[in-house]
Amino acid sequence: MTDQPLSPEPELPVPGGRHVVRVIAQEGAASGVEPPVRYAAIAALARHPSAANLNLLTDLARLGEDFYVRGHAVLALAHTGSYAHLGAVLAALEATEPFERAAAVKALRHLAAVTSEEAVRAHALALGGEEAMRRLDAALAAAGRQAAEARRGPRVTEADPGGPATS
Numbered sequence: 001m002t003d004q005p006l007s008p009e010p011e012l013p014v015p016g017g018r019h020v021v022r023v024i025a026q027e028g029a030a031s032g033v034e035p036p037v038r039y040a041a042i043a044a045l046a047r048h049p050s051a052a053n054l055n056l057l058t059d060l061a062r063l064g065e066d067f068y069v070r071g072h073a074v075l076a077l078a079h080t081g082s083y084a085h086l087g088a089v090l091a092a093l094e095a096t097e098p099f100e101r102a103a104a105v106k107a108l109r110h111l112a113a114v115t116s117e118e119a120v121r122a123h124a125l126a127l128g129g130e131e132a133m134r135r136l137d138a139a140l141a142a143a144g145r146q147a148a149e150a151r152r153g154p155r156v157t158e159a160d161p162g163g164p165a166t167s
Helices: 017-031 035-047 051-063 067-079 086-092 098-114 117-152
Strands: 156-160 163-166
Touching: 017 035, 017 051, 035 051, 035 067, 051 067, 051 086, 067 086, 067 098, 086 098, 086 117, 098 117
Parallel strands: none
Antiparallel strands: 156 163
């Protein structure tokens, strides 16, 4: 057996290609780039999935030095469309930082939309049993309520005899 990849890793459209993007995503401040550039590099890794890129995204999602990095990595993992890293996304549901939890919910909704909610649920159950299902159900229900409220918009109510008010 060879240790060569099954297919060559695609080049990223930047000078220095995949290696530069991977360094920017991994090193952050040490690479001398602003945070939005790092977040773009994290997203770029998901658009060019390889074992090295997916492993780095999983490391960043679970072990990144701050909640913004972890949240962006969780979103990037979902955008690969793969269940393989669902464990890292589910773990982010229990994060202490609201940004990370929101990223996990958005990631789960995206993954369910590009695959199927039933498949995400089955893999969550296989990964973490009933506790993972409880967290997933709560996250998807909350996201569904938020989406419904956003679609509905402000309601017009009779607040006083002077005319309608919005709530």
